[in-house]
Amino acid sequence: MPTKRTGTGRGYYMISAVASKYNIHPQTLRLYEREGLLKPSRTDGNTRLYSDEDLQELETILALTRDLGVNLAGVEIILNMRRKMERMQREVNEFMQYVKHELARGLGDWEQRLNTALVPTSASEFGVTHAERDSGPADS
Numbered sequence: 001m002p003t004k005r006t007g008t009g010r011g012y013y014m015i016s017a018v019a020s021k022y023n024i025h026p027q028t029l030r031l032y033e034r035e036g037l038l039k040p041s042r043t044d045g046n047t048r049l050y051s052d053e054d055l056q057e058l059e060t061i062l063a064l065t066r067d068l069g070v071n072l073a074g075v076e077i078i079l080n081m082r083r084k085m086e087r088m089q090r091e092v093n094e095f096m097q098y099v100k101h102e103l104a105r106g107l108g109d110w111e112q113r114l115n116t117a118l119v120p121t122s123a124s125e126f127g128v129t130h131a132e133r134d135s136g137p138a139d140s
Contacts, residue, residue, distance in 0.1 A: 012041070012049040022062060029058075035072050037061055037079065 019026045032038040033048070038057060040048040050058070057079070064070040064078060 011052055013055070015040075015048045015050070018050045018055065018058070022058065024062070032058070032061060032072075035076065037072065037075060 013021075015026050015029055019029060029038065029040075029048075029050075033040060038050075038054055038061070040050045040054055043049060060079070061075055064075050065072070070078065
C-alpha cells in the first residue's frame with residue numbers, strides 16, 4: 001500500500017499533470033501502479049501524488065517500453081535487478097569504508113603489534129655459540 005506523504009519541500013504532481021507532461025493516458029499510469037512498477041503516494045482523499053523520484057522511475061519505464069520495446073514483465077525484472085545492484089553497490093561501498101578504516105587504524109600501530117606478536121629471542125637460547133653464528137654451521 002502506498003504511503004501517505006506530507007510536505008517535505010519536494011514537488012508532488014497529480015496524475016493529470018504527469019500524464020500530460022509525458023504524453024501518456026492516465027490509465028497507463030494506473031496500470032503501472034497495478035503492476036507494481038510505480039508506487040505514488042496518496043492524499044487523505046486518495047488522490048495519487050507522484051514525487052520527483054516517481055517521475056524518474058516513470059522516465060526509465062517509458063525509455064524501456066518506448067525506445068527499447070521491453071514489455072512490462074521485462075521492465076519489472078530490469079527495475080528489480082537495478083534496485084538489487086544499487087543495494088549491492090551500497091554494501092560494497094560500506095565494506096570498502098570499513099576496510100579503509102581498519103587499514104588506517106592498523107598501520108598506525110603496526111610496529112606495536114609486531115613487537116607484541118613476536119617473542120624476542122637470542123641465538124644462545126637455541127644452543128648456537130657466537131663462533132658458530134659468525135662462521136656459519138659447523139660441519140659434522
